[in-house]
Amino acid sequence: MDLVFYFVLLAANWIAVTAQTPPDRCLEPIAFGKLCTNSEAKIKYHFDNQTGLCMAFKFNGCEGNENNFDSSSECVSSCYPTEIVGCPIKSNPITKEDGSSSCRQSEECGSDAYCSKRLSGGGTCCSIAVRKSLDADYNPVCGTRRTVVKLENDQILIGKSCKSNFCPTGSKCLKGTYFSTCCEKI
Incomplete structure (x- = not known):
């Protein structure tokens, strides 16, 4: 019985806290x-x-x-975000032959992609065409x-x-x- 009461109390507190959280x-x-x-x-x-x-x-x-x-x-x-993760304009990463999109150098990504590196190390293969279009917009x-x-x-x-x-x-x-x-x- 005490365990049920604890879960009900926990759920009520969670609902109260979530209801007070403003939308993002x-x-x-x-x-x-x-x-x-x-x-x-x-x-x-x-x-x-x-x-x-x-x-x-x-x-x-x-x-x-x-x-x-x-x-x-x-x-x-x-x-x-404090660190941009992924590709510019939230575009989809380019998948390499091995099925991943992670990289350390642009050469790993193929001729239509480059390695967008993170400050924390590593990177993601991203589309050169998207980057060129973004550069043209800027x-x-x-x-x-x-x-x-x-x-x-x-x-x-x-x-x-x-x-x-x-x-x-x-x-x-x-x-x-x-x-x-x-x-x-x-």
Whole structure:
């Protein structure tokens, strides 16, 4: 009888603790919010779980959800893992002939992959094509007399898509493979 009481008490405590735990804010979808009279629309940042990146969006001022940060650095410090494990943009690893995807050198991964190394040692075979597309997104071709919009820390301003309405007035949104960027006149 005492054992049953102990398990019931343990289960009740577990349920109480779990019910108090807030949802993981970094996994919530982008929420643009609603226009309202007591707050202005402004650029905020959200963690995009699909790519594992913090991206800008125009927040309309009211409602929304907790995946809503005032700066890119606040989003990064709240949502990025301390060590990136795996391939860029959460892409699937490349499987080697032996069935594994772990590596120490890029030569082990084959001609269409490279070894993405971890700080703690070892690595994962990742797609060269994904890395090239990501590099192209980070280095957009803005055209004549235009340059990519950057943040104070020299990081480029990115958004999930042009529908995120994150580009400053007068700049042009450019859609990439994994995210969009903004180009402004020089």
